[in-house]
Amino acid sequence: MWTRLRPYAAAARSSFRRQSTYRGATVAGVFTNTVFGFILASVLRAVYVSRGSAVGNLDVTSAVTFTFVAQGLLSVMGAFGEREVAERVRTGDIATDLYRPVSFSAWWGSIMLGRASFSFLARGIPPFVVGALVFHLRLPDRPLTWLTFVVAVLLGALVASRYWLLVNLCAFWLLDVRGLINLAVVVEMTGSGFLVPLQFITGTLGHLLRVGPFATMAQQPIEVFLQLRSGPAAWMPQLVWLVALEAAVQVVLAGATRRVVVQGG
Amino acid sequence: MPPPIIVTEQLGKSFTVRTKAGRFRRTKRVVDAVAGVSVSIEAGEMVGYLGPNGAGKSTTIKMLTGILTPSSGHVEVAGLVPMRARVALARRIGVVFGQRSQLWWDLPLVESFDLLHHVYRTDDDRHRHNVGELVELLDLREQLDVPVRQLSLGQRMKGELVAALLHDPRVLFLDEPTIGLDVVSKHAVREGLRRLVDERAVTVLLTTHDLADVEQLCRRVVIIDHGRVIYDGDLDALRAVHGRERTLVVDLVETSGPLSVDGAETVRVDGARQWLRFDGGVTSAADVLAAVSRQADVRDLSIEETDIDEIVRRIYLGGA
Amino acid sequence: MAEPLDALSNDARMVRHLIRGRVRSELQYRVSFSLFLFAQMVVTTMDVIAIVAVFSKVRSIGGWSREQVLFLYAVSTVGFALADVTVSSVELTAQWVRLGTFDRVMLRPAGTLAQMLGYEFELRRVGRSVTPLVVLIVTARFVHVAWTPARVGLVLAAIVSSALIFAALFVITSSLAFWIPSTQEVANAFTYGSNTAASYPTHVFDGWLRFWLLGPVPVALCAYAPLIRVLGAPNPLGLPTWLQLAGPLCFVPFIALARFVWRLGNRHYRSTGS
Numbered sequence: 001m002w003t004r005l006r007p008y009a010a011a012a013r014s015s016f017r018r019q020s021t022y023r024g025a026t027v028a029g030v031f032t033n034t035v036f037g038f039i040l041a042s043v044l045r046a047v048y049v050s051r052g053s054a055v056g057n058l059d060v061t062s063a064v065t066f067t068f069v070a071q072g073l074l075s076v077m078g079a080f081g082e083r084e085v086a087e088r089v090r091t092g093d094i095a096t097d098l099y100r101p102v103s104f105s106a107w108w109g110s111i112m113l114g115r116a117s118f119s120f121l122a123r124g125i126p127p128f129v130v131g132a133l134v135f136h137l138r139l140p141d142r143p144l145t146w147l148t149f150v151v152a153v154l155l156g157a158l159v160a161s162r163y164w165l166l167v168n169l170c171a172f173w174l175l176d177v178r179g180l181i182n183l184a185v186v187v188e189m190t191g192s193g194f195l196v197p198l199q200f201i202t203g204t205l206g207h208l209l210r211v212g213p214f215a216t217m218a219q220q221p222i223e224v225f226l227q228l229r230s231g232p233a234a235w236m237p238q239l240v241w242l243v244a245l246e247a248a249v250q251v252v253l254a255g256a257t258r259r260v261v262v263q264g265g
Numbered sequence: 266m267p268p269p270i271i272v273t274e275q276l277g278k279s280f281t282v283r284t285k286a287g288r289f290r291r292t293k294r295v296v297d298a299v300a301g302v303s304v305s306i307e308a309g310e311m312v313g314y315l316g317p318n319g320a321g322k323s324t325t326i327k328m329l330t331g332i333l334t335p336s337s338g339h340v341e342v343a344g345l346v347p348m349r350a351r352v353a354l355a356r357r358i359g360v361v362f363g364q365r366s367q368l369w370w371d372l373p374l375v376e377s378f379d380l381l382h383h384v385y386r387t388d389d390d391r392h393r394h395n396v397g398e399l400v401e402l403l404d405l406r407e408q409l410d411v412p413v414r415q416l417s418l419g420q421r422m423k424g425e426l427v428a429a430l431l432h433d434p435r436v437l438f439l440d441e442p443t444i445g446l447d448v449v450s451k452h453a454v455r456e457g458l459r460r461l462v463d464e465r466a467v468t469v470l471l472t473t474h475d476l477a478d479v480e481q482l483c484r485r486v487v488i489i490d491h492g493r494v495i496y497d498g499d500l501d502a503l504r505a506v507h508g509r510e511r512t513l514v515v516d517l518v519e520t521s522g523p524l525s526v527d528g529a530e531t532v533r534v535d536g537a538r539q540w541l542r543f544d545g546g547v548t549s550a551a552d553v554l555a556a557v558s559r560q561a562d563v564r565d566l567s568i569e570e571t572d573i574d575e576i577v578r579r580i581y582l583g584g585a
Numbered sequence: 586m587a588e589p590l591d592a593l594s595n596d597a598r599m600v601r602h603l604i605r606g607r608v609r610s611e612l613q614y615r616v617s618f619s620l621f622l623f624a625q626m627v628v629t630t631m632d633v634i635a636i637v638a639v640f641s642k643v644r645s646i647g648g649w650s651r652e653q654v655l656f657l658y659a660v661s662t663v664g665f666a667l668a669d670v671t672v673s674s675v676e677l678t679a680q681w682v683r684l685g686t687f688d689r690v691m692l693r694p695a696g697t698l699a700q701m702l703g704y705e706f707e708l709r710r711v712g713r714s715v716t717p718l719v720v721l722i723v724t725a726r727f728v729h730v731a732w733t734p735a736r737v738g739l740v741l742a743a744i745v746s747s748a749l750i751f752a753a754l755f756v757i758t759s760s761l762a763f764w765i766p767s768t769q770e771v772a773n774a775f776t777y778g779s780n781t782a783a784s785y786p787t788h789v790f791d792g793w794l795r796f797w798l799l800g801p802v803p804v805a806l807c808a809y810a811p812l813i814r815v816l817g818a819p820n821p822l823g824l825p826t827w828l829q830l831a832g833p834l835c836f837v838p839f840i841a842l843a844r845f846v847w848r849l850g851n852r853h854y855r856s857t858g859s
Contacts, residue, residue: 028770046789182624355694383602
C-alpha cells in the first residue's frame with residue numbers, strides 16, 4: 001500500500017524542495033507578512049480599546065494573536081491564488097497530467113501540500129515570532145493543542161487545495177480564468193477569516209461563513225491554536241468539507257477529461 | 266578631413282567580481298574586460314569587430330553606445346562623449362542586439378515602428394518614407410501586421426534592423442545580429458544588411474564571432490582578445506596570412522592509416538575519421554576530396570572553415 | 586548638458602504619445618479589458634469589507650467614526666489608484682535590469698523614467714480606483730460636512746498629494762532593483778502596506794509604524810492631517826493647524842528624493858553593467 005503512495009510523496013517532496021530554492025522570495029514574503037501583521041494587529045487593538053469588551057469569544061490578545069497566525073497561514077492556504085494548473089490547461093500541458101497513471105487530484109494535492117509545508121515552516125513561523133516580540137500574543141498552554149493545531153492546518157491545507165483545484169479546472173471551460181481566480185481570492189480571503197476574524201462578521205453572512213468550507217482554512221485552525229475549539233469540532237468540519245470538495249473535484253475532473261478527449265488533447 | 270566618427274583612446278573597463286572563497290568569505294577580484302583599446306573609424310566605414318567569446322566585444326560596444334561608463338581612457342562617437350551625452354548620442358546611433366529585442370513583443374511589427382517614431386520624435390514624413398523604404402529593402406511587407414513574438418527569428422532580426430535605422434542614425438552598431446539563426450536566415454539578414462549599407466551612408470560596426478558575417482560586408486576588421494586589440498586592418502590581408510586554411514573531415518568506410526594527399530596535410534586521425542588540412546587559396550576542396558577518394562572509400566564528409574578562435578591563436582603564435 | 590526644461594517637455598510629449606498608442610491597442614480587446622476592470626473592482630472591495638466588518642462591532646476607532654474612516658480610506662486609496670495607473674509600470678525595472686532589457690532604455694533618446702512610464706502603460710489598472718471613488722462619493726454625504734470650495738479643495742489636494750507620494754514610493758522601491766536583484770515582494774510591502782496603513786487614522790498605530798507614516802513615508806501628512814481639519818475628526822496626536830493645511834505639500838521633498846534615487850540607480854547601472 002505504501003508503494004502506491006510513493007509517487008505522491010515524491011511529488012510533495014520535490015515541490016517542497018523547489019519552494020525552498022526561492023530564498024529571496026521567501027524572505028521578502030516573511031517581510032510582507034510581518035508588516036501587514038503589524039498594521040492589522042494595530043488596527044484591531046484600537047478597535048478593542050474602543051469597544052472595551054470581547055468580540056464573540058475573541059478578546060484583544062486572541063485577536064492580535066489571530067492576526068499573526070493568519071499572516072503565517074496565508075501562503076499555506078494559497079490565499080494569493082494558485083494558478084499553476086490553470087496555466088497548464090492553457091498551454092495544453094495538462095494532457096500529460098491527465099493521462100498519468102496516478103490520481104490527478106492526489107497528484108496536485110501532493111504538490112500543493114509540499115508547497116504548503118514549506119510555507120508553513122519558512123513563512124508561517126517567523127512573522128509570528130516577530131509579532132510575539134512586539135505584541136502580547138497568546139500561546140497554547142496545553143501541549144496537545146500544538147498537535148491538534150498542526151493537524152488542523154494540514155486538513156485546512158487539503159481543503160484549500162481542493163478549492164484551488166476546482167477553481168483552476170474551470171480553465172477547461174473558461175477562456176480567461178484570471179478574473180475567476182481574482183474572485184476566488186476575494187472569496188477565500190473574506191470567508192476564511194484572513195481579512196478579519198469571522199467573529200467580526202455579523203448576521204446570516206457571518207453564520208454561513210462560519211460553517212462554510214473557507215472557515216476550515218484559517219478560522220478553525222486558528223481557533224484551535226487559541227484553544228477556543230477542541231475535540232471533534234477541531235477536525236470534523238474540515239473532514240466533512242474535504243470529502244465534499246473532493247467529490248466535487250472528481251465530478252469536475254470527469255467532465256474535464258471528457259472535454260480533453262473530445263477536443264483531441 | 267572630417268574627424269573620425271568613432272574614436273577611442275586607451276579605452277578600458279574593469280569590473281570587480283566578488284566570488285565565494287570558502288564558506289563565508291568572499292574575495293574581490295578585479296577583471297579587466299577591456300584594456301587599452303584604441304581604435305579610429307571614419308564615417309562610412311564598415312568595420313567588423315571580432316573576438317572569441319568573452320573577449321570584451323560587448324563591453325566595448327556598451328561603452329561606445331553609452332550604456333556603460335568606461336573605467337579609463339577616452340571615447341567619442343559622432344562627436345559626443347557617450348558618458349556625458351547619452352540622450353543626444355542615442356539620437357545619432359542605431360543599435361541592434363542579436364540576443365535582445367528592441368521591439369514590443371505583443372504588438373504588430375508596424376506598431377513597434379510607430380511607437381519608435383514617437384520615442385525618437387522623427388519628422389512624420391521622414392518616418393513614413395523610411396518605413397516604406399526599409400520595409401521594401403528588407404522584404405518585410407507581409408510581416409508588418411504580425412505580432413513580433415510570432416515572427417521567425419530571421420524576420421525579427423530584419424525588423425530590428427529597420428527599427429534601428431528609422432531615425433536616420435549616423436552610426437549603426439550590430440551586436441551578434443546573426444546569432445542563433447539558421448543558415449538561410451543568416452544569409453537573408455546579411456543580404457538585407459548589404460542592401461541597407463549600399464543605399465544609405467551609415468557607418469557600421471559589426472560585432473560578431475562568426476567570420477562569415479564579416480566576410481561579406483566588411484573590408485576592415487578589428488580583432489580583440491582578452492580585452493586588447495590584437496589586429497586592426499584589412500580583412501583580405503588577414504585572410505591571406507591566416508585564414509585561408511580549410512579542413513576536410515572525411516569518414517572512411519574502412520579505418521586506414523593517415524592518408525597522404527597532395528596539397529593537404531592529415532592533421533588528425535580518429536578511427537575511421539580523418540582531418541585533412543589544406544590551403545583554400547591554393548587547393549580546392551573538390552580536388553582534395555578527389556585525391557582522398559582515389560585512395561580510400563569515403564562514406565561521409567564535411568568541411569570546416571577557419572574560425573575566429575583559430576585565427577586568434579595564430580595571431581598570437583605568428584604575430585599579425 | 587541639454588536644457589533640463591526642454592528635455593522634460595520632450596519626455597512629456599513622448600510619454601503622451603506612447604500612452605495613447607498603448608491605450609489604443611488595449612481598447613481593442615474590449616472583453617479582456619472589461620473583465621480585468623471588473624476583477625480589480627472586486628479585489629479592491631476587500632478593504633471596504635474589512636472596514637465595514639470591523640465597524641459592525643464598534644462605533645469608532647481611535648475616536649473616528651465609520652464614515653470618517655471610510656472617507657480617509659477613500660481619499661488615500663483613490664490617490665494610490667491614480668499612482669498605480671500612471672506610474673506602476675516602473676516596477677518592470679526590476680525584471681528589465683535582471684534580464685538586461687534595460688539596456689534598451691539606455692539606448693533611446695529620452696529620460697529613462699519617462700520611458701518606463703510609457704512603454705508598458707496599462708489603462709486597465711484604473712479599475713482599482715472605481716471602488717474607492719464610489720466610497721468617496723457616497724461617504725461624502727454621511728460625514729456631516731458642509732462642503733465649501735475650500736474644503737473640497739483640501740480634499741483634492743489630499744488625493745493628489747497621496748497620489749504623488751505613492752508614485753514616488755513606486756519609483757524609489759523600483760530603483761532598488763538597480764542594486765539588489767528582484768525585490769518585488771518587498772516593494773509591495775512598502776507600497777501596498779503604506780496604502781493599507783494610510784487607510785486608517787495614524788494615531789491607531791504606535792512606535793515604528795507611526796513614525797514611518799509621519800516621517801519617512803509621510804502618507805499620514807497627505808490625507809490624515811488635512812482630513813482632521815476637513816472632517817473635524819479627533820486629533821489625539823495634536824497635529825497643529827498649519828500641518829493640517831500644509832500637510833499635502835509633503836510630497837515635494839519626497840518627489841525630489843525619488844528623482845535622486847532613480848538617477849543614482851541609473852548611474853550605478855551604467856557603471857556596473859548588467
